[in-house]
Amino acid sequence: MRIVVCVKQTVAGDINPFDACAYEAALQIPESEIILLSMGPEKTYEFLVNLTRLGAKEAYLLCDRAFAGADTLATAYTLSLAVKKLAPDLVICGRQTIDGDTGQTGPSLAMTAGLSLITNVMQIKQTEGQLCCVTRDRGEQYVNYPALITVERMNRLRLPSIRSKRGKVIRWNAQELGADTKKCGIKGSPTKVLASFANEDGKRKCRFVDTSMLDALIEEGVQKEKERTEQGAERLPEKKLKKVWIVGGKCKQMAQNISDDIRVIDREAAESMGQSFIRWFVSMVEKEQPAAILWDSDFWSKQTAPQVAALLRTGLCADCTALETDGEHLYMYRPAFSGNVIAKISCAARPQMATIRTPADGAADIICAFGKGAKNVQPLLEAYVQRKNSEKGPRWEIAASRAAVDAEMLPYEMQVGLTGRSVNPPVYLAVGISGAVHHIEGMKQAGTVIAVNPDRKAPIFEYADYGILAAAEEIFS
Ligand SMILES: Cc1cc2nc3c(=O)[nH]c(=O)nc-3n(C[C@H](O)[C@H](O)[C@H](O)COP(=O)(O)OP(=O)(O)OC[C@H]3O[C@@H](n4cnc5c(N)ncnc54)[C@H](O)[C@@H]3O)c2cc1C
The missing domain is CATH 3.40.50.1220 (TPP-binding domain)
Incomplete structure (x- = not known):
């Protein structure tokens, strides 16, 4: 089986912890041919060389100034071009990166590259014929190849042995990938970080x-x-957004703070439609053009919303903890960098979309x-x-x-x-x-x-x- 493993180097220089699990999962699949794939700056080259010593046949580094500053939509687009060129049976991604923390790149990549998807995988159970994985929340899931899975902390990455050989690392730039640079990097990223603040959230007087x-x-x-009693908004905006859709009911309270014009999409009915929900929902959005769409942040929504965003080519802000509006723009606040800072984010494309951090x-x-x-x-x-x-x-x-x-x-x-x-x-x-x-x-x-x-x-x-x-x-x- 030909497997592409997506890996990202952290700021500290290590492999993103969830990607380490993705790599180990690939190494444990018998008779697999493993290809590592990373988008990053030039220094990622040495990182990939070292990783190949664990067993990957080769690695591809997507490296071009045009790729810098990408949000999840632009990242998924760039990675999807490489995935299409490499034509694997299976792509394995970590559930999320620890700097971005969104968990959106995997589902967005699956949609952009035309792969079936299983998220939150705890165990790969069967690879012959159909792929079967045990997930964290939905039991066993079966899909056809080619497929993409995102993995939880399901294992520990092995250490290289002294005799291990280095694999080949190949660089691909925008031209070699055949990329439309308007869809890459900062140019292709609808979401923008406007400001960031120290995160004092959750502090109490002990x-x-x-x-x-x-x-x-x-x-x-x-x-x-x-x-x-339910706590209302502390500061209600003077002007509210028109046409806000919410998928699921848990984010209703936050939606009411930014709009009086809310349409609720029934979460259970949506889920029961399976994969056909995505195309149906996208066509509804294109027809009715809501200003914003908010999603609960349960497993289903976190798998579905990035796929919808990829098809609509709009931004999606993950795990928002607060929202504001001036009547036109939605300002989304979310924890970043392991919760140390709160980022204020806006989205240039429409509809503006966010998953709202809702407790399990x-x-x-x-x-x-x-x-x-x-x-x-x-x-x-x-x-x-x-x-x-x-x-x-x-x-x-x-x-x-x-x-x-x-x-x-x-x-x-x-x-x-x-x-x-x-x-x-x-x-x-x-x-x-x-x-x-x-x-x-x-x-x-x-x-x-x-x-x-x-x-x-x-x-x-x-x-x-x-x-x-x-x-x-x-x-x-
Ligand atoms: C990318 C990333 C993601 C992470 N995600 C998570 C996450 O989701 N959840 C999470 O929890 N952590 C997460 N961590 C780890 C986190 O940073 C901490 O290392 C972890 O939370 C520490 O767990 P702890 O408090 O149990 O252990 P420690 O930090 O080791 O603390 C143990 C505490 O027990 C106290 N203690 C010692 N003896 C006793 C005793 N007899 N009785 C009572 N108290 C005692 C000590 O004073 C100490 O404060 C993450 C880390 C990274 C880098």
Whole structure:
């Protein structure tokens, strides 16, 4: 099988972590011929040379000044030209890059290159005949070749052996690719970053309390949530957008802040149409020309919206946390660079499209998240949660930090954060979690946050309403 693996070099010089999983997945497919593909500056050449030592036959570097400054639409266009030339059976991409964080390039590339698509792959189950993959959220999915898959953190990339040989790296510029330079790089990118700010989102004033108050605080947090009414917009715009469509209902609140003229597309009905939804929806949009389209940010929407954007040749801003408008333009705010900054983004093309960061569905009242610091008390903490659930009171659920997942305490599906799930339970109890920005990104919308950590300087306390300065062993043993 001929496989193209898309890889991006991070600012730090390493392979993007999800792309490392994509490469390893390709290496594990028997009798595969692997070709690496990267769009990047000249320094990417050496990076690719080193990567070929793991087993890729060759690598292609798409390198041209015309490619610089590309958003996901322009990136997918440029990559699609190379994919069409290389004519693989399968393209494997990482779920997202850690700098852009959008998760849009894979689905957009699939649409532009005419490949069938499976996103969020946890395991490749069958490659003979049809391709079958186990996904993170939708069980087993079957598609025909040629196909593109995006992979989760499903494995670890092997290390090169001393005897490994380097493969060939070939450069392709815009002319060699036959690219229309108006569709590449900054010229071909409808989305523009207008400004960026330090991300203070999710910061709270922490009150340090005694261990004995834990039960009362949890009860109070659950109660408070019951009384909480839907929060409206803090600043409503003077002029609103006309004709805003929303796909799914979770983003309705945000849509109402920017428009009084909203049409809701039923999410379930859309999904039940399968792949035919995309062409149908695109033809509706072309006919009725809404000013903006907002999508929930569940798995289906994050797979579908980039394909729609690719066909409409418009921009798509991923995981927006706030919106503004002047009556004509939509200004979209989203976390970038692992949540360290908030970027303000506009879109020159129409319709203006965004996925809206909406927490995953979940009925738990209290999420008890285990960090690496909870390792010693894990069985006790699990028993504690089980006991609470047997009491028929509020429902508890367990989650994990990435360090806890990496330490094999809990499975990846339970990871909360930038590269895991987003949650917003009434109460989030963080035990032994340091509070890295990557983790905060997934839990900052929780109602009441209570952190247990013996280190007063742990950043988690900046994002907690209540702090308990104690080792987990002192509370849960
Ligand atoms: C691109 C990228 C994406 C990432 N995505 C995510 C993500 O989605 N989710 C995520 O969580 N992380 C993510 N991370 C990792 C993140 O940066 C942190 O490394 C991770 O969140 C740390 O997990 P932790 O807090 O459990 O462990 P640590 O940072 O090791 O912290 C452990 C904490 O436990 C405390 N502790 C020690 N002993 C005890 C004890 N006995 N009782 C109580 N507390 C104790 C310590 O004081 C410390 O604060 C990502 C990183 C990168 C680079």
